[in-house]
Amino acid sequence: xxxxxxxxxxxxxxxxxxxxxxxxxxxxxxxxxxxxxxxxxxxxxxxxxxxxxxxxxxxxxxxxxxxxxxxxxxxxxxxxxxxxxxxxxxxxxxxxxxxxxxxxxxxxxxxxxxxxxxxxxxxxxxxxxxxxxxxxxxxxxxxx
Amino acid sequence: xxxxxxxxxxxxxxxxxxxxxxxxxxxxxxxxxxxxxxxxxxxxxxxxxxxxxxxxxxxxxxxxxxxxxxxxxxxxxxxxxxxxxxxxxxxxxxxxxxxxxxxxxxxxxxxxxxxxxxxxxxxxxxxxxxxxxxxxxxxxxxxxxxxxxxxxxxxxxxxxxxxxxxxxxxxxxxxxxxxxxxxxxxxxxxxxxxxxxxxxxxxxxxxxxxxxxxxxxxxxxxxxxxxxxxxxxxxxxxxxxxxxxxxxxxxxxxxxxxxxxxxxxxxxxxxxxxxxxxxxxxxxxxxxxxxxxxxxxxxxxxxxxxxxxxxxxxxxxxxxxxxxxxx
Numbered sequence: 330x331x332x333x334x335x336x337x338x339x340x341x342x343x344x345x346x347x348x349x350x351x352x353x354x355x356x357x358x359x360x361x362x363x364x365x366x367x368x369x370x371x372x373x374x375x376x377x378x379x380x381x382x383x384x385x386x387x388x389x390x391x392x393x394x395x396x397x398x399x400x401x402x403x404x405x406x407x408x409x410x411x412x413x414x415x416x417x418x419x420x421x422x423x424x425x426x427x428x429x430x431x432x433x434x435x436x437x438x439x440x441x442x443x444x445x446x447x448x449x450x451x452x453x454x455x456x457x458x459x460x461x462x463x464x465x466x467x468x469x470x471x472x473x
Numbered sequence: 474x475x476x477x478x479x480x481x482x483x484x485x486x487x488x489x490x491x492x493x494x495x496x497x498x499x500x501x502x503x504x505x506x507x508x509x510x511x512x513x514x515x516x517x518x519x520x521x522x523x524x525x526x527x528x529x530x531x532x533x534x535x536x537x538x539x540x541x542x543x544x545x546x547x548x549x550x551x552x553x554x555x556x557x558x559x560x561x562x563x564x565x566x567x568x569x570x571x572x573x574x575x576x577x578x579x580x581x582x583x584x585x586x587x588x589x590x591x592x593x594x595x596x597x598x599x600x601x602x603x604x605x606x607x608x609x610x611x612x613x614x615x616x617x618x619x620x621x622x623x624x625x626x627x628x629x630x631x632x633x634x635x636x637x638x639x640x641x642x643x644x645x646x647x648x649x650x651x652x653x654x655x656x657x658x659x660x661x662x663x664x665x666x667x668x669x670x671x672x673x674x675x676x677x678x679x680x681x682x683x684x685x686x687x688x689x690x691x692x693x694x695x696x697x698x699x700x701x702x703x704x705x706x707x708x709x710x711x712x713x714x715x716x717x718x719x720x721x722x723x724x725x726x727x728x729x730x731x732x733x734x735x736x737x738x739x740x741x742x743x744x745x746x747x748x749x750x751x752x753x754x755x756x757x758x759x760x761x762x763x764x765x766x767x768x769x770x771x772x773x774x775x776x777x778x779x780x781x782x783x784x785x786x787x788x789x790x791x792x793x794x795x796x797x798x799x800x
Contacts, residue, residue, distance in 0.1 A: 334584070334587075336588075339581070339584040340581075342580070342584075343577050343580050343581050343584070344577075346577060346580065347573065347574070347577045350573045350576075351570065351573055354566065354569050354570070354573065355566075357799055358562050358566045358799075361547060361561075361562060361798075361799055362547070362561060362562065365545075365547050365561075367547065367561055381800055384795060384799045384800060385795070388791050388792060388794075388795040388799075391791045392788055392791050392792070395576070395784055395787060395788045395791070396784075396788065399576060399580050399784045399787075400780075400781055400784045400785070400788075402516075405506065405507070405508055406506045406507050406508070408506055409506035409507075409508055409513070409516070412506070413516050413517075413519075413520055416520060416524075417520075417523070420527055420531075423527070423528075423531055424531055424534065427531045427532075427534060427535040428531075428534050428535060428538050430535055431534065431535035431536060431537065431538030431539040432538045432539070434535075434538075434539035435538060435539045435540065435541065438539070439541070
């Protein structure tokens with residue numbers, strides 16, 4: 330095992346990594362606290378268009394730093410790094426597809442619930458309906 | 474190491490192969506990707522593990538998107554040990570800090586291993602084990618608090634957020650509403666706690682907050698987070714009654730139960746990785762101490778491999794932290 334780094338260099342890598350990860354984490358938590366109105370009364374940041382992208386970018390940066398510097402993938406051969414990183418690209422599809430799917434469950438569920446509520450309204454002239462509304466309308470779907 | 478014997482047998486078996494010429498075989502001298510077999514396979518194991526975690530977190534995202542309402546993280550995770558409350562995300566930031574520190578200390582162990590410094594390796598590994606144990610302890614506290622103080626489990630999630638504007642009712646106001654509607658006033662058996670019950674059997678309690686007091690802010694906005702108090706006096710939930718802007722009296726609804734299920738499952742799976750990591754680190758520390766790696770051709774490479782695993786645990790936490798606490 331060749332050791333071509335000095336103790337000082339090693340310590341430098343460790344301390345630098347520690348400071349970077351810590352600062353990025355503090356920024357994330359800071360934005361979460363300020364943005365959700367916990368620090369300044371009545372002050373909030375827009376969530377979806379501002380806070381969420383910032384959190385994702387910072388988290389991806391932390392992940393990049395850990396993998397590249399701490400796990401040393403940046404110093405391995407390009408082919409090996411690619412064999413680990415490229416399969417991850419499938420997450421781009423998976424995240425898009427499944428969040429889309431989740432939203433569509435939500436839409437379907439709300440659609441059915443709305444329809445159920447509509448049919449629960451009994452017409453005024455039909456006061457002597459034999460079937461009570463509550464009996465023929467199933468309760469709201471809640472399959473989760 | 475098993476991989477060394479494998480390489481040697483491959484070299485000996487050259488003569489037995491008739492279909493492939495000798496110069497086409499890997500002679501064992503030059504490793505593919507210039508990485509050792511063990512390290513490469515650790516990377517591919519971690520890749521597969523990343524897909525497992527990725528699948529879980531994507532399931533979290535899909536279920537969250539399928540709900541009209543979802544618990545607010547900085548309301549759910551606002552308590553810390555020693556009676557600290559109203560401190561959103563502070564405890565979990567401390568847990569993240571512990572994991573970052575332990576990731577740096579295992580990096581130091583790997584660096585000392587490359588230098589073949591036995592004592593350095595052992596010391597840094599032991600510090601890392603300590604960090605992992607502190608993290609697990611924190612997680613145990615967080616789980617205990619959520620389960621036995623707040624009353625969340627894999628079946629019931631008392632955390633949610635309001636979907637309409639309104640106002641919580643004090644007991645006097647609630648009593649007035651109940652009298653007008655003809656609801657019965659009932660008493661929790663053996664306890665001086667009263668509630669109201671409508672014809673469908675729904676129970677209406679006076680709202681209680683985290684500290685079992687009337688909330689400071691009685692007004693409800695859209696997406697105001699709430700917790701259905703688990704009353705430890707009578708071992709049941711007491712959903713608070715509120716009046717909507719339209720004048721309808723309602724009780725708080727339980728949150729999506731998938732929140733509790735996903736939380737305990739995903740953080741539990743991560744915690745299990747931390748636990749097994751602690752065991753691996755201890756094994757490697759003991760083997761360093763008894764001189765196993767001095768005798769090995771590849772020196773302290775096992776420390777590098779366990780280091781990769783430990784960094785991966787930190788890496789996964791980055792995304793668990795993102796999904797559950799930040800977004």
